[in-house]
Ligand code: PEP
């Protein structure tokens with residue numbers, strides 16, 4: 001097995017019908033850059049920016065964000081980095097975004113909803129501006145996406161905000177079943193999409209990802225989840241827009257080939273998973 005990993009090389013992965021599939025890294029900040037590059041990541045498919053601010057009681061300033069994002073972007077000169085705007089949730093508390101007591105936090109004011117519905121638009125605007133400024137002069141190809149988009153109207157709202165801030169490539173995560181079912185309408189509003197299989201599985205199977213007893217239902221390889229992934233990838237192919245996967249499923253060697261077969265254009269995973277997935281796809 002070690003020999004197979006060693007000979008897997010770093011040339012791009014290509015399907016028999018000639019599609020190139022990029023293998024990208026999921027990161028949470030500059031601390032992960034070296035691991036991602038050492039593992040042969042061809043770029044970043046998910047920069048979880050909230051990881052930098054977990055537990056913070058004050059919103060991060062424009063200057064703080066500029067420094068933190070630049071430290072990441074500099075490491076990926078000449079490559080694409082897909083940065084996600086802050087994704088607060090029950091599993092990722094951001095105390096400066098008080099979400100209130102909710103009976104069911106995973107169905108509550110989380111992800112993009114925390115900025116729009118809860119009246120914190122200025123925090124999103126600051127983040128987008130800091131991202132755009134941080135990319136300048138680093139040679140990075142910056143793409144920015146929003147988490148927890150539910151429909152085309154939300155996608156349109158986010159895309160307008162991001163473009164206003166000077167972001168050239170705007171996308172959304174597809175992790176709510178409604179978004180997968182309307183992927184075509186959503187993709188018409190943006191430049192790309194990335195499927196978050198962790199939340200997409202949670203919401204499709206109605207099984208809270210934080211409840212270990214429901215682990216059996218949290219299966220991204222379930223036909224119900226795969227159908228939603230296929231629909232999303234198909235919509236991307238129809239419109240000529242990239243659709244990646246950045247949930248844990250992308251880093252599962254048993255699922256990676258299946259995801260590509262369904263039409264996704266990139267797989268983004270923890271750096272530690274890259275070698276095994278690359279070898280499995282070879
Ligand atoms: C996902 O939901 O699959 C995802 C990649 O985002 P997170 O795990 O950060 O919610």
Ligand code: MG
Nearest residue numbers: 175196198199
């Ligand atoms: Mg998610």
